Amino acid sequence: MSEHFSYELIARDGPARAGVYHTPHGDIPTPIFAPVGTQATVKSITPAQLHEMGASLVLSNTYHLYLRPGAELVAEMGGLHKFMQWPNPMLTDSGGFQVFSLAGIRKIDADGATFKSHIDGSMHRLTPEKSIDIQQKLGADIIMVFDECAPPRDRAYNEQALERTTAWARRCLEAKTRADQALFGIVQGGIFDDLRKKSAEWTASQPFDGLAIGGLSVGESKEEMHAVLDTVVPLLPPEKPRYLMGVGSPEDLVNGIARGIDIFDCVLPTRLARHQSAMTLRGRVNMLNAIHSRDPRPIDDTCECYTCTNFSRAYIRHLISAREMLASTLISIHNISTLLRLVRLCREAIIEQRFEVFAHDFLSQYNHPKQK
Numbered sequence: 266m267s268e269h270f271s272y273e274l275i276a277r278d279g280p281a282r283a284g285v286y287h288t289p290h291g292d293i294p295t296p297i298f299a300p301v302g303t304q305a306t307v308k309s310i311t312p313a314q315l316h317e318m319g320a321s322l323v324l325s326n327t328y329h330l331y332l333r334p335g336a337e338l339v340a341e342m343g344g345l346h347k348f349m350q351w352p353n354p355m356l357t358d359s360g361g362f363q364v365f366s367l368a369g370i371r372k373i374d375a376d377g378a379t380f381k382s383h384i385d386g387s388m389h390r391l392t393p394e395k396s397i398d399i400q401q402k403l404g405a406d407i408i409m410v411f412d413e414c415a416p417p418r419d420r421a422y423n424e425q426a427l428e429r430t431t432a433w434a435r436r437c438l439e440a441k442t443r444a445d446q447a448l449f450g451i452v453q454g455g456i457f458d459d460l461r462k463k464s465a466e467w468t469a470s471q472p473f474d475g476l477a478i479g480g481l482s483v484g485e486s487k488e489e490m491h492a493v494l495d496t497v498v499p500l501l502p503p504e505k506p507r508y509l510m511g512v513g514s515p516e517d518l519v520n521g522i523a524r525g526i527d528i529f530d531c532v533l534p535t536r537l538a539r540h541q542s543a544m545t546l547r548g549r550v551n552m553l554n555a556i557h558s559r560d561p562r563p564i565d566d567t568c569e570c571y572t573c574t575n576f577s578r579a580y581i582r583h584l585i586s587a588r589e590m591l592a593s594t595l596i597s598i599h600n601i602s603t604l605l606r607l608v609r610l611c612r613e614a615i616i617e618q619r620f621e622v623f624a625h626d627f628l629s630q631y632n633h634p635k636q637k
């Protein structure tokens with residue numbers, strides 16, 4: 266475990282908790298949502314804009330940066346923080362998820378995975394040691410173990426993948442040498458209660474700096490996701506942060522926080538923005554809809570983001586119709602701001618011991634908009 270990181274519990278309300286994760290690049294108030302900068306950039310947003318929105322943690326993808334521009338180049342340019350001019354906390358994933366979902370897998374064995382690049386078809390190999398080496402060169406504050414992501418309902422595959430994930434996690438702990446990086450373990454096991462329990466107990470027993478839950482939001486039902494969280498979270502040590510990987514819809518954030526999750530990440534806010542969809546605390550709004558063409562109101566009149574403070578729905582719809590880049594930027598600013606505001610509201614409610622009522626009210630109103 267790294268002495269440069271510590272989780273400070275501020276308040277607890279049922280299983281939900283508010284805290285601060287102290288890192289060498291600053292404090293992360295939790296619960297927190299981390300916007301995803303796949304290619305060392307949160308699409309269409311500058312770091313200054315992210316800072317203004319109150320983002321405190323940004324995620325980037327090892328798989329993508331390894332293939333292009335390469336970890337050595339990023340290291341030569343001073344590391345990821347300097348390269349992309351984000352001076353605050355950063356997290357990199359291990360590349361495992363993309364290798365198993367995006368790249369063409371050629372061979373998986375006990376040692377690692379051989380895959381074909383989705384960019385140019387070239388062949389590559391990732392092992393636990395190689396993933397840690399790349400993540401150490403990139404230099405994010407939080408790095409992840411290299412894991413195998415199995416389809417959530419395939420029992421035999423999950424049993425085998427879990428064995429490999431456990432062996433690989435052990436090798437990641439041994440391979441890590443940088444003290445200024447925190448290494449998080451990942452709980453896998455699909456939708457299977459006994460596998461999740463086994464994985465959670467083992468991961469909790471190891472000297473990881475934090476614990477992540479992987480393999481969710483990949484096609485299972487909401488009930489299945491909640492059941493996994495109900496099994497896993499109570500087995501995790503309370504003094505370490507818990508991270509639910511790849512989850513970021515407003516209702517999933519509230520349901521995850523209610524079960525004791527501290528950190529979330531997802532491409533959803535920027536991906537939806539590129540498809541003209543604005544996120545609000547009441548549901549999604551399609552900004553291309555003709556209903557907005559003469560609407561002087563902001564996307565959300567309760568939102569204080571740069572977009573909602575300055576621009577009308579009519580203007581944003583015009584930008585979309587004219588295929589202007591600024592449309593994606595403005596909707597992305599609003600969407601990320603909305604998720605950051607939601608986790609802030611949850612945090613305040615936990616500190617003030619009224620989270621259960623807050624979560625109930627939020628979930629009963631979500632997707633039942635009273636306004637147009």
Ligand SMILES: [Zn+2]
Pocket residue numbers: 564565568569570571572573574598599600602
């Ligand atoms: Zn807004």
